[in-house]
Amino acid sequence: MLAYGQFQTETHRQLGNKFLKIGHRGAMGYEPENTLGSFQTAIKLGVDMIELDVHLCKSGELVVIHNEKVDRTTNGKGFIADMTLAELKKLDAGRGQLIPTLEEVLDEVNRRVSVNIELKGIGTAMPVAGLIDKYVSGGWDRNLFLVSSFNVSELKDFREKDGKSRIGIIFDKKSGDLFGLVDKLGAYSIHPNTKLVTPDLIEEAHKKGLRVFVWTVNFPDDIRRLIKIGVDGIFSDFPDRLVWSGGF
Ligand code: G3P
Ligand code: CA
DSSP states (O other), X not given: OOOGGGOOOHHHHHHTOOOEEEETTTTTTTSOTTSHHHHHHHHHTTOSEEEEEEEEOTTSOEEEOSSSBSTTTSSOOSBGGGSOHHHXXXXXXXXXXXXXXXXXXXXXXXXXXXEEEEEOSTTOHHHHHHHHHHHHHTTOOGGGEEEEESOHHHHHHHHHHOSSSEEEEEESSOOTTHHHHHHHHTXXXXXXXGGGOOHHHHHHHHHTXXXXXXXXXXXXXXXXXXXXXXXXXXXXXXXXXXXXXXXX
């Protein structure tokens, strides 16, 4: 029996890094996305890291939800920025679950796995940096956090406020100066859409000491192929599929 987590390419061994099983919005293939139930299921399925999306609501709390409006994932309507936490808490986020705050998720996770916080909403960088400091002061290892975004200006704001936490750059298009941005931000990892992943990209990233975490991959054949070419972690809606029980 070989688990994906045990499989390491030569490059992995050189970097001394373990392949990460990452639960996308928790385990959204099984549970309503970005809910406490989804994160609990992801942990039960053996993830190393959960991924979640944050926005700021009208009363100032960081809430865990993907879109800027509540329409797609709840029984409500409207922009999160126009709703208070009390209003958001009246909504059903699926199977009776509520929209959680980031603090509620962190308290639930309680250091059992690491947490990838995607800065989805405008203005989330500073409060996320503040919250990470609070949890680090409370005993969390800073490296349990990985802060990522497509939004370069949020990432720059985050880095200005927080010089230490890990940053990941998410992208779904070829960017002219990806590695220039990596240097500017002092990034820890790059997070390409699966369609952009090539052996050359992985090699170049590894040469620069970066980790490559790929999203969103749900089919076992794709998972196997990506692991074979040396990716360092995969985001999946079905994180149990990141465990392999056969040969290559
Ligand atoms: O962080 C990787 C992935 O979550 C980015 O896309 O739309 O699922 O937030 P999305
Ligand atoms: Ca996300």
